[in-house]
Amino acid sequence: MNDVTNTGGLVIEGLSVDYDGTRAVEELNLHVPDGATLAIVGPSGCGKSTVLRTIAGLIGASEGRVVLGGRDLTGVPASKRNIGLVPQHYALFPHLSVRGNIEYGLKARGVPAAQRRSRVDELLEFTELGALERRKPAQLSGGQRQRVALARAMAINPDVLLLDEPLAALDPQLRGGMRRQMLTLLDATTSVNVIVTHDRQEALAMADLVAVMRAGRLVQIGAPRELWARPADAFVADFLCDAALIDAVLTPEGVQALEGRWRIPSSTFDDVTPPAGDQPARLLLRPTALALSHGQPDPPAGSIEAHVRQAEFVGESTLAQLDLAGRTISAQTPVPVAAGDVVHVTIAQRRGVVLGEKEA
């Protein structure tokens, strides 16, 4: 890796963390520029919260470094790092009012009372919590608590703002609105923001960079659109895009997949230039990229037969789990199919994505 430790922003270099005798994070390397938001995503237990707590200084690194703005924080205690932390359930101090919570960090740093009052007033107005300043956390709704936790972390002008599953504690109906509100708040910060989430929509919508982790290791990092378009492997495709990534062969006629049983003409794809000879490739199959036909006497060109294992009506469409030559693949279709149906699957025009053999 190039030496990025003097380039500003947050740099994590060769970080490994042992937790309760187990290696929770292995050889992690990340660079988040100043003002950018990084979302770390991955399934439960993949080590993403451990990374967050290590950045905050609440867990020690076994190997590697955490560097912020060129300053090595690895051995610096949590109270000296100038990092704002918003835990999953916000961890508001239950005995303090909204104002008391927001003011806490300023008091701890010995900021004079007049400056404290002014800064807290500013944040109360910014987060629209002015009318609630005397309330205790128990008297607030989930969304209000989240804003208090954010304001409390922002009050100290942190160099890094760490948010652990910031929307997970909210009802699903509230999340969309709160996500937009939080984006406004994060846009106003100049700090590096790191969000840990297992919700891919949250990650794609809120971050400038998305890092996907699995079993303590970084699988892929990049801009959301980049990861969406070119997932590094089947795990990222499944986790981030709900898609399947299958091996294929790019031929002069088109794409062959599933040991040649599925032949798709190259005219189906936008960005496929037929090669002179066969080339290994991978086919990214998103649920919305597959078109199903059911009950037609002649199968459409470029289609393959599949069995519907399971079908869920999800409103405007049906989400079907298909058995495609022994592989389970999701397809979202307006065709009303049911479990047990035999259907023909084609790739919808311009929706299929063919990737090179080892793109990352």
Next chain:
Amino acid sequence: MSTPQQTHSGRSGRPDLPGRAAAATPGGRRPARVPGTATGAATRIAVALCLVFILFPVLISFVVATSMNSAQGLWGGGVTGQWLVQAWEQINPTLGRSATVALGVVAANLALGGPLAMWLARSGSPLTRAVSFLATLPLAVPGIALSIGLITVYPELRPSGALLFAGHVLFTLPFTLAALVPVFGERELRDCEDVALSLGAPAWRVLATVTVPVSAAALIQAVITAFALSFGEFNISFFINPPAAPMAPFALFDAYSTQRLELASAKTALFILCIVPVLLIVVLSQRITRSTKGPKA
């Protein structure tokens, strides 16, 4: 966004908190309580047992303590306060001595039990189980055996009262740990402490401004329990304490053995009056904690 001010319960007109609103029916009314449930019956039985076995004997003690001559029946010969006055004169120094020891026991429980509970709740050390077992052991040993064991091993500590003090600490420490360990191990408290640290508070400030206030109810409960147990402890006090300076429970035992029933009852009433306010503080602290914690988001 809906705020708590914007939702009101129809009947009371009080603002509905988010958690309360969630418990209400779509129409805004609360579901009616179902009478005759098993929980209701169990509550009534528990209240009845308390009345029969706790409140009734206490009331009888007060009535006997204010009777001129209880041999003629309750309030026989009329009502008097003379037994209470006489009892106060006799038991006053003993109550003071017991209270002083109990306060010392409380201080020792906080000084020893607080850090020990923190360690037991948060350390990943395999020793925690062994220490937890050892700390709880005095509860499983009969008081008489514990007392005689202490006298046998540390006879030189007996005259100064240090052995009595140590015995009370041994006996009360498991209760302090039982109150504090679960609270110190709570994820919510640890998250609050982590946030306070990240905001720049040094460890002592986190302890003073987060750990102690958030655990206040458990700390108060530990303090009051240690005080009440030490104040009312009989076995260790009876065996270890020098007879010249008896503790309150022994004085009551002596009064019932050698004095008039009215005088002994009056001493009992004074003893109870000393301990009731302490127990009320426990109840009050629990209510305050419930209202502070409130519903989860």
